[in-house]
Every structure is written in C-alpha cells, then in structure tokens.
Amino acid sequence: MTEKELLKIIEKALGVKNINDKTISKDIPEWDSLGHLSILTALDEATDGKVEKIVELSESYSVKEIKQLLKKNNILN
Amino acid sequence: MIMKSLTVFNQEYKMILDKNVFEPNLTTKLMIESCYEKIKKMKKINLVDIGCGCGIIGIVLKKKLKIKEKSYFSDISSNAVENTKKNLELYNQNGEVLKGNVLNPWKNKKFNVYISDVSAIAHDISIISPWYKSVENNSGTDGTKFTIEFLKFFKDNNINKSFIFFPVISLSNRKKILKFLNDNFQNYKCLNKKTWFLPEEFNGQEKLLENLKKNDVIDFKEYFGKKLCFTEIYCIKI
Numbered sequence: 001m002t003e004k005e006l007l008k009i010i011e012k013a014l015g016v017k018n019i020n021d022k023t024i025s026k027d028i029p030e031w032d033s034l035g036h037l038s039i040l041t042a043l044d045e046a047t048d049g050k051v052e053k054i055v056e057l058s059e060s061y062s063v064k065e066i067k068q069l070l071k072k073n074n075i076l077n
Numbered sequence: 078m079i080m081k082s083l084t085v086f087n088q089e090y091k092m093i094l095d096k097n098v099f100e101p102n103l104t105t106k107l108m109i110e111s112c113y114e115k116i117k118k119m120k121k122i123n124l125v126d127i128g129c130g131c132g133i134i135g136i137v138l139k140k141k142l143k144i145k146e147k148s149y150f151s152d153i154s155s156n157a158v159e160n161t162k163k164n165l166e167l168y169n170q171n172g173e174v175l176k177g178n179v180l181n182p183w184k185n186k187k188f189n190v191y192i193s194d195v196s197a198i199a200h201d202i203s204i205i206s207p208w209y210k211s212v213e214n215n216s217g218t219d220g221t222k223f224t225i226e227f228l229k230f231f232k233d234n235n236i237n238k239s240f241i242f243f244p245v246i247s248l249s250n251r252k253k254i255l256k257f258l259n260d261n262f263q264n265y266k267c268l269n270k271k272t273w274f275l276p277e278e279f280n281g282q283e284k285l286l287e288n289l290k291k292n293d294v295i296d297f298k299e300y301f302g303k304k305l306c307f308t309e310i311y312c313i314k315i
Contacts, residue, residue: 034103034273040301041272055302058274 001046002077003067009046010063013038025061036061047075085109085137092131093167095160099130099196099212103271104244104308108194109137111268111310112242116190117142125149125188127179127227128195132161132172135192139170150174151182153195154212179223180230187236193243195223199294201285202248207278219294220249225257231315232261241313242268247296247306258311265313275304 003021011019014030025031031039040058043051043066051057054073060066070076081094083101094100112134116122122144126135129150139148150161150172158176165172175182179195196216198206203214216222224243231241245251258265275297279286286304289295297304 034271037272037274037305052301058301058303 001070001075005046006067006070006076007063009042010039010066013042019063021063021067023063031061039066043070050075081131083133083137086113086141090133090137090140092133092136093160093163094131095156095163097156097211098154098160099157099208101131101133102208103273104194104246104310105130105133107269107271107308107310108192108242108244109134111312112138112190112192113141115240115242115268115312119189122146122190123148123188124190124192125151125180125183125186127191127193128152128223129161129174130157130194132157132164132174134194135172136161136164136168136170138192139172140168148172149183149186149188151177151180153178179226184234187239189239191231191239191241193224193227193241195227197221197224197244197246198248199250199289201289202295205278205282205285206248207276216249219253220246221253224249224254228254228257228261228313231313237315239315241315243311245309245311247308250294251296251309252293258313262313262315264315265311267309268312269310270307272305272307274300275306279304 007019011017014035016028016030054069056069060069067076079094080091081100082089082091083106085106123146124135129135129152132150135148135150152158155176158174161174196214197220198214199220200218203209227243245254297306
C-alpha cells in the first residue's frame with residue numbers, strides 16, 4: 001500500500017476529503033468512534049486482514065500514528 | 078433544559094432532552110434512516126412510535142416526510158411522555174402521546190407504520206453500560222422481553238397491511254429474536270447493520286462478557302483487540 005492509497009482509504013471511510021499527513025481525529029467531526037471503526041474495517045479489507053493483528057491501530061487517532069504502525073509492520077511502502 | 082442534537086441525513090436536529098429520558102444514540106439514527114428509506118414513497122402514513130423517549134424518531138420522520146396526519150407516541154416512562162409533548166411543540170408537529178407498556182396504549186387503534194425502539198439490552202450489560210445510568214432497562218435477563226412482547230402483539234391481533242420496524246442489538250439474545258421472527262413471520266428483512274466497539278465502561282468485564290456470550294445472551298467478536306458489537310434494524314411487512 002502506498003501513502004497516497006492510505007489517505008484515499010481514510011477519506012473514503014470517513015466520507016470526507018483533504019485528509020493529509022497532519023490530520024488528527026479531533027480536526028474531523030466524522031472521525032469519531034464509528035468513523036475510526038470505518039477506517040479500521042477499510043484497512044482490514046484493503047490488506048486482506050493483515051492489519052487486524054496490529055491492535056494498536058484501535059487507539060491510533062491520527063494519520064501520522066496510523067502511517068507509523070503500518071510502516072513498522074511492512075504494510076505501507 | 079438540556080438540548081441534544083442528532084445529525085441525520087446530514088441535518089442537525091436539536092431536541093429537548095429531559096432528565097431520566099433515554100438519550101438518542103446510534104440505534105436511533107439507524108432507525109430513522111432505515112424507516113425513511115422504506116416508507117418515503119407511502120402516500121398516507123399513520124405512524125406509531127413505541128418507546129418514543131424524547132420523540133425523536135417519529136418527529137424527525139414527520140418533518141422529513143412532511144407527514145400531515147397525526148402521529149402517535151408512547152413510552153412506559155412519564156418523563157418521556159412529557160418530553161415528547163415538548164418536542165412535538167418545538168417542531169410544531171401534531172401528535173398524541175400516551176404512557177404505557179409496548180403497544181398496550183394502542184390496542185384499539187391500527188397503524189400502517191409501527192416503530193419500536195424499546196429497551197433491548199441484557200440486564201447484566203445495562204447495569205454496566207453508559208446508556209442506562211438515568212433510565213431503567215427492565216428488558217429481562219437476555220434483553221428480549223419487550224421486543225418479543227412487541228412482535229407477539231402482531232400475532233395475537235389481526236393486523237395487516239403494515240410495516241413494523243425494530244432494532245436488534247447484539248447485546249441481547251439475538252438468536253432468540255431471530256427464531257421468533259422465523260417461526261412467526263414470513264416477510265421480514267434486515268434493512269441496516271452497523272458495527273461498533275464496546276465502550277470503555279466495559280473494560281475489565283471480560284469474564285462476565287465471555288460468560289454471557291457463551292450462554293447466547295449476547296454476541297460480539299474480537300477485532301483489533303477490542304470487542305465489536307452490532308446493531309441491526311429489521312422490518313416486517315404484514
């Protein structure tokens with residue numbers, strides 16, 4: 001998965017545009033607990049279930065944190 | 078006076094929420110959206126909102142669908158009855174509101190849209206949950222008491238040409254409700270389903286949760302190290 005694809009996945013899951021590297025959940029009303037679950041589900045689908053084992057993602061409320069975790073687990077290029 | 082807002086169809090609806098009245102939540106929103114899609118083309122809507130709380134489901138549908146006919150609301154709680162009257166006035170909508178359990182206040186009346194959002198959470202869950210801190214649940218050990226009672230009404234009374242809407246939450250005995258549906262109704266469908274993480278109030282309750290799950294009282298799955306539950310909205314056409 002590329003960084004560009006990641007941002008698109010998050011945008012689609014939240015139903016918003018203009019998500020970037022600095023976006024944090026507090027900036028986006030749609031990124032509430034349900035929105036966060038939508039992101040996780042979308043990531044899970046996009047990676048054929050590879051991200052489900054990264055439990056820290058359930059507490060990662062910023063693009064930066066999500067990127068770091070995906071990189072650490074060799075899912076993000 | 079507390080005002081609470083709920084965004085449905087990208088529009089914010091502000092409602093008066095009195096003390097000891099159930100606060101609208103995800104189920105409320107799902108119910109409104111599901112009902113709207115199903116009944117939006119009906120010409121004449123004669124609606125009853127059971128377990129109305131602050132009246133939000135019926136009132137938003139009345140507003141959105143421009144329902145001119147009087148609508149009907151009831152709740153077992155006197156506070157909810159008074160609260161719904163206030164919100165009907167706030168939104169300038171016509172309605173009759175009665176106090177009573179499930180469909181008891183409307184035994185001699187017929188509707189073509191029945192909406193139930195009565196309590197439907199297993200007792201052991203409700204006492205820990207954030208949703209029933211100021212209101213009573215009373216829907217039984219497995220949370221199905223009021224839902225089954227509501228559905229049974231349609232079998233015991235000769236009601237037809239109607240739509241019946243109700244939620245099934247995985248924090249109740251879903252299998253029991255679905256069995257009742259399957260045994261008694263032919264034309265039913267799940268209209269909508271949303272999953273959500275169990276809130277932090279349940280942290281440290283793993284033993285209880287696993288035990289309830291083992292006994293089919295509740296259902297959830299582990300996802301990203303958290304417990305994932307779901308809410309479904311069902312519709313029966315009779």
